[in-house]
Amino acid sequence: MLSMLCPDLYVPSICQVDLSRLVARGINGMVLDIDNTFVDWGSSDIPAPVLAFFDEAKARGLRLCMLSNNFRGRVEAISGILGIPAARGLKPMRPAFRAALALLGTSPRETAVIGDQIFTDVLGGNLAGMYTILVIPTSRREFVTTRIVRKLERAVLGCLMRRGMLALQGRAGTAGQGEACRR
């Protein structure tokens, strides 16, 4: 069970995901969580480095789609700003990830999921057989229920790190981004 909660990669922010390495490992599509992954919770203000990251991903030929269980209006607004299609669904349930894969037209093995939550983004992506990337939340603001889940998430993260299954990669001053040890 613990391995299903372990991301393949753990980085401080989405902008520190090394796109060349993703492409090199055969990734052709990315499923993106929205809130606290690339915008602060409830915000539609997308930071310039994030826009540049998406532009680079598109330029490298990666297909992108968003997957969120947030309100339709908010998801569609951000989808419109970015020009990236969006699927809505309850993560970590399989239909949500299947809907995202259908939008991308990619197989699970060639698809990465990027998100800030272990029990939704990482668990759902792992169950679907995708490459999973965990980022540190962009802000501390979030649903009350999410704040409660974070306590359990911190315990899982601590456990994964103590067991040597996971390490935060790509921090300034380190040798760069590596792979989380997994499974």
Ligand SMILES: [Mg+2]
């Ligand atoms: Mg999120």
